[in-house]
């Protein structure tokens with residue numbers, strides 16, 4: 001069997017190698033603590049599970065779903081966008097249900113990108129921005145990201161001739177993996193840049209509701225001109241502890257949303273309507289569960305940052321996301337450090353280089369592990385240093 005040329009362009013999945021080593025250790029009976037993947041450890045809030053239990057008994061939900069999402073779910077999306085961001089959108093033309101936002105991000109490439117096109121991706125970022133382009137036979141152009149520019153992808157460094165060939169620019173703030181948040185001014189400049197060069201601005205807003213210390217994350221659609229060029233991806237996975245349910249949505253410019261909808265209409269047949277019913281309850285019901293979850297992550301963040309500093313690592317407390325992005329000791333690369341702590345401390349951390357070469361020198365620690373285990377992990381790491 002020979003895979004497609006495009007498939008063979010992908011590098012191994014970021015977590016595949018780590019998973020293999022972990023499995024080998026666990027087979028030997030070793031207790032491994034994973035601070036790797038960002039997968040909430042706490043259950044989905046009870047009122048959402050209850051809504052699902054009811055919805056699953058409704059025979060109407062047993063038939064094919066509407067591929068674009070149920071009317072009820074798309075209205076819940078519009079209600080959420082209005083309440084949360086004061087953004088008014090038409091649920092019929094500007095909202096699309098997704099089987100998780102990862103699916104929507106991957107399929108946006110199918111909708112908009114031809115072989116040979118350019119897709120602008122952050123130099124450090126969620127891998128699907130780039131892999132979606134590679135699977136289309138397109139090329140990616142990295143936008144520089146570093147501590148000096150506050151991890152804000154530098155689209156202005158993209159030369160005009162490259163920008164002219166670019167179809168999509170991906171951004172995502174609050175940012176996975178760096179935890180960075182963007183300024184109003186940055187979002188405004190990004191919209192201007194995409195309007196000037198006729199590029200679709202795809203904003204991944206998976207962490208907008210997981211913010212701390214009073215920071216409130218915006219929607220890109222709340223800035224003037226965004227409705228002309230932008231599509232924004234939201235996920236229920238992280239704020240509502242629903243990663244296993246596979247539900248998200250895309251909102252924004254009607255033509256872009258329609259193009260993505262056409263792809264989905266031809267590839268999948270929509271998410272189980274019962275899941276959409278439960279997700280509608282999540283979006284429009286009480287949000288205390290999200291506030292409680294933020295309090296938990298903020299506390300864990302402080303525990304981890306303090307513990308990392310105590311062992312001499314230069315950790316900064318992020319204002320959002322479920323990750324602490326921290327520098328590794330000078331004498332090691334990200335991958336060496338990750339391997340070192342897995343072998344010596346039996347702790348999994350994600351090497352920053354897995355998110356792009358510019359992530360070299362950093363690791364990402366996920367806060368989706370109970371406090372005692374997080375602290376034990378940091379203590380174990382301490383014993384392996386110096």
Ligand SMILES: *Cc1c(COP(=O)(O)O)cnc(C)c1O
Pocket residue numbers: 038099100101102103126172176204206234235236237238243246247248
């Ligand atoms: C988790 C994550 C997603 C995907 O979420 P799903 O809705 O579960 O597919 C998208 N973007 C970023 C940056 C994420 O961290």
